[in-house]
Amino acid sequence: MNNQLNTEQFENMAQELDAIRENAHKDLGQKDANYIRKIIRIQRILEITGRIVMVLGFFNYVYWIVGVVALSVAKILDNMEIGHNVLHGQYDWMNDENINSRTFEWDIACDASSWKRVHNYEHHTYTNIIGKDRDFGYGLLRLSSDIPWRRKNLWQFLTYFNLSILFEWGIAYHEMAAERVFIGRKKSNRKQQISDKQLKKKFFGKATRQIFKDYIFFPLLSGPMFIYVFFGNLLANVIRNLWTSTIIFCGHFTENVKTFSQKECENETRGQWYYRQMLGSSNLTGHKWFHIMTGHLSCQIEHHLFPDIPAHRYVDMVPKVKAVAEKYGIEYNSGSFFHQYATVLRRVYRFSLPDRKAVIVSKA
Amino acid sequence: MIDKTKKWFAMSLFNHRQVLGFFEPLIQVFLPNYMANKYRARILKLRNENSEVYSLVLKVNKNWKGFKSGQHVELVVEKNGTKLSRIFSISSSPQLFKSKRVIELSIQRQLKGRITEWLPSAVKTGQYVNISAAIGDFTIDNSNKPVLLIAAGTGITPFRSILANNANDRDIHLLYYAKPEKHLFISELKSIQSLHSNVSITFINSTINGRISENHLSQYCPDFNNRQCYICGPSEMIQSTKNLLLSKGLSNQNIYFEYFGSAPIKDIGIETSGTVSFFKSSIQVLTKNKNKQSLLEMAESADLKPITGCRMGLCHQCVCEKKQGTVYNTLTKTFSDTGKEDVQLCICVPVGDVSINL
Numbered sequence: 001m002n003n004q005l006n007t008e009q010f011e012n013m014a015q016e017l018d019a020i021r022e023n024a025h026k027d028l029g030q031k032d033a034n035y036i037r038k039i040i041r042i043q044r045i046l047e048i049t050g051r052i053v054m055v056l057g058f059f060n061y062v063y064w065i066v067g068v069v070a071l072s073v074a075k076i077l078d079n080m081e082i083g084h085n086v087l088h089g090q091y092d093w094m095n096d097e098n099i100n101s102r103t104f105e106w107d108i109a110c111d112a113s114s115w116k117r118v119h120n121y122e123h124h125t126y127t128n129i130i131g132k133d134r135d136f137g138y139g140l141l142r143l144s145s146d147i148p149w150r151r152k153n154l155w156q157f158l159t160y161f162n163l164s165i166l167f168e169w170g171i172a173y174h175e176m177a178a179e180r181v182f183i184g185r186k187k188s189n190r191k192q193q194i195s196d197k198q199l200k201k202k203f204f205g206k207a208t209r210q211i212f213k214d215y216i217f218f219p220l221l222s223g224p225m226f227i228y229v230f231f232g233n234l235l236a237n238v239i240r241n242l243w244t245s246t247i248i249f250c251g252h253f254t255e256n257v258k259t260f261s262q263k264e265c266e267n268e269t270r271g272q273w274y275y276r277q278m279l280g281s282s283n284l285t286g287h288k289w290f291h292i293m294t295g296h297l298s299c300q301i302e303h304h305l306f307p308d309i310p311a312h313r314y315v316d317m318v319p320k321v322k323a324v325a326e327k328y329g330i331e332y333n334s335g336s337f338f339h340q341y342a343t344v345l346r347r348v349y350r351f352s353l354p355d356r357k358a359v360i361v362s363k364a
Numbered sequence: 365m366i367d368k369t370k371k372w373f374a375m376s377l378f379n380h381r382q383v384l385g386f387f388e389p390l391i392q393v394f395l396p397n398y399m400a401n402k403y404r405a406r407i408l409k410l411r412n413e414n415s416e417v418y419s420l421v422l423k424v425n426k427n428w429k430g431f432k433s434g435q436h437v438e439l440v441v442e443k444n445g446t447k448l449s450r451i452f453s454i455s456s457s458p459q460l461f462k463s464k465r466v467i468e469l470s471i472q473r474q475l476k477g478r479i480t481e482w483l484p485s486a487v488k489t490g491q492y493v494n495i496s497a498a499i500g501d502f503t504i505d506n507s508n509k510p511v512l513l514i515a516a517g518t519g520i521t522p523f524r525s526i527l528a529n530n531a532n533d534r535d536i537h538l539l540y541y542a543k544p545e546k547h548l549f550i551s552e553l554k555s556i557q558s559l560h561s562n563v564s565i566t567f568i569n570s571t572i573n574g575r576i577s578e579n580h581l582s583q584y585c586p587d588f589n590n591r592q593c594y595i596c597g598p599s600e601m602i603q604s605t606k607n608l609l610l611s612k613g614l615s616n617q618n619i620y621f622e623y624f625g626s627a628p629i630k631d632i633g634i635e636t637s638g639t640v641s642f643f644k645s646s647i648q649v650l651t652k653n654k655n656k657q658s659l660l661e662m663a664e665s666a667d668l669k670p671i672t673g674c675r676m677g678l679c680h681q682c683v684c685e686k687k688q689g690t691v692y693n694t695l696t697k698t699f700s701d702t703g704k705e706d707v708q709l710c711i712c713v714p715v716g717d718v719s720i721n722l
């Protein structure tokens with residue numbers, strides 16, 4: 001069990017964080033509804049413009065570039081500020097049929113319901129618990145000395161690069177990998193929520209729809225511009241993949257992020273859960289538009305403490321959470337994008353090599 | 365097949381079940397309060413009928429398909445960012461709709477109600493709200509059988525429409541119960557009565573004369589046995605009226621009724637003792653074996669405020685994730701699975717221990 005603080009301190013800290021949450025929650029209303037609708041409008045305009053302008057590349061390749069950029073940004077907004085947050089149920093209170101975690105589907109290969117099970121449930125509950133949080137390294141990368149070194153880790157830098165490029169397919173396949181649908185023996189400690197058959201059906205259904213849209217329908221629609229649109233869409237998807245993967249890695253795999261063992265987390269109190277969420281996440285600083293493009297995962301710490309509070313409110317919560325962290329002597333991991341990303345790369349590299357005795361990784 | 369293909373394309377190209385759902389936020393810029401799967405209606409007027417009841421006069425959009433007297437709509441309004449829907453009978457006539465595309469909803473302010481109290485102060489004329497297509501089968505058939513309408517309180521609303529529509533060609537008798545001074549549309553009803561010899565209306569003061577009884581029936585409408593009976597009002601009133609008519613020899617198929625609230629949960633003869641755990645709020649409520657309560661009532665008794673709407677299983681707004689345990693659905697009369705699934709809180713009663721993600 002985590003015991004940097006004593007029971008009473010954990011309890012008090014939990015109350016203070018609960019109060020921050022409660023304050024934001026009480027205040028939810030029209031503002032938040034208007035905000036998310038505005039973002040959706042911007043996303044729609046970018047997507048429609050992007051798809052049209054790309055075709056005008058027929059006249060001048062600059063149009064094609066503008067189109068690809070617009071579509072990339074549209075996809076990023078759809079996945080990050082809209083999709084990820086709506087799927088967390090942050091806007092369920094609006095009771096709006098189209099902005100609702102029960103029905104929302106996004107422009108990415110990963111089926112939304114699978115995402116909710118793996119991300120909302122497993123990752124957010126068991127954040128950075130080695131062996132329980134499959135997002136920690138995605139079963140591909142060794143990012144902590146708690147994981148035994150294997151030879152394949154030697155070239156994990158390349159694996160990481162491939163994972164980033166193919167990120168949407170990685171997370172689409174994530175749950176099937178966890179449930180050992182195609183390869184490997186079933187793990188006895190997993191309570192599978194839906195059958196392999198359903199998993200496959202969902203996966204292939206969503207994959208087909210996405211491939212049809214970006215690589216068949218819109219290219220065909222643009223007639224002689226088929227190849228341009230095909231590759232434009234491909235590029236937009238790859239740009240989105242690189243961006244989302246990079247942001248997510250900055251949220252959990254920066255150098256000083258802590259990992260936890262299953263044992264430490266048994267019978268966790270709410271205070272200890274909060275504590276783990278804070279140490280398991282790291283923030284990025286930046287401009288308002290940077291935050292929006294990251295879906296406010298730049299405030300990963302706040303997101304992990306309050307996953308169902310509308311994300312655009314995290315920025316205002318940062319100083320309050322920081323103050324609590326300071327009061328209880330808990331590290332608050334925050335930095336600029338370039339600084340944080342450099343430490344991610346360092347981490348990927350460092351753990352690709354077997355541990356030398358001298359490297360003692362601090363454990364919470 | 366075509367629907368399935370359409371939906372597949374909408375999901376593939378737009379990730380929405382309806383293509384217009386994707387464009388909804390854009391269309392809203394031009395058409396305020398546009399909703400892809402609802403109709404727009406403009407508030408023409410808000411008319412007070414008395415201190416407790418007001419009528420919402422709505423000009424409905426061209427694509428709204430019309431209604432039959434006795435039907436109701438779902439009214440959707442946005443309150444502080446939350447879309448809330450409530451059910452109201454259409455109290456105006458189909459003729460008014462046909463000539464002017466206008467319908468009226470006559471609404472009783474509910475004590476502590478979330479919408480009915482708030483609405484008059486919150487909306488302005490000229491503003492848009494949303495309504496569903498007309499729904500419900502509390503309508504009068506095309507035969508020429510005489511009918512008896514029995515209304516209590518706000519239960520008059522569907523009958524106002526039925527009377528306006530059928531007064532010309534039907535033998536109609538209306539028994540209208542209300543507290544003193546609380547009868548609605550009195551002059552309008554009286555003028556229908558005076559213009560049509562085949563319509564008779566009895567206004568009954570329920571404080572003085574009490575609730576419906578054998579005496580009332582034989583006194584005001586002796587030929588009730590030959591009529592099709594329509595009952596509308598609070599659920600206890602419907603129950604007792606129905607029982608009375610049945611005991612007087614009317615057959616079930618000649619009795620029609622419309623509940624304005626949830627039907628009382630009947631004794632379903634299942635063991636329901638156990639604990640309902642509301643997971644997110646970590647509150648536990650013991651289920652009573654006697655007065656069976658729906659999950660919604662139990663949640664509210666514990667001060668939780670789940671989203672609700674119709675409270676009778678129509679609108680699916682109260683759908684919530686059940687993490688485990690079995691519930692009995694009083695509407696479909698089926699037992700649920702034991703595992704994780706969505707349930708409608710308002711119509712499900714727990715069977716044994718249940719955990720709800722609320």
Ligand SMILES: Cc1cc2nc3c(=O)[nH]c(=O)nc-3n(C[C@H](O)[C@H](O)[C@H](O)COP(=O)(O)OP(=O)(O)OC[C@H]3O[C@@H](n4cnc5c(N)ncnc54)[C@H](O)[C@@H]3O)c2cc1C
Binds near residue numbers: 452471472
């Ligand atoms: C088919 C049909 C037709 C109808 N037609 C009409 C009509 O023509 N005219 C009309 O006026 N009504 C009609 N109704 C009833 C109408 O739908 C309800 O009165 C309305 O939905 C109430 O909305 P509200 O938001 O004011 O109340 P709600 O907030 O939905 O509350 C409803 C009731 O529950 C109680 N309640 C709410 N929250 C709590 C809580 N936390 N704890 C305890 N109790 C609580 C309230 O006090 C209130 O009495 C109809 C209903 C149906 C089903």
Ligand code: FES
Binds near residue numbers: 678
């Ligand atoms: S509230 Fe309408 S279905 Fe339960």
Ligand SMILES: [Zn+2]
Binds near residue numbers: 084088119303307
């Ligand atoms: Zn998340």
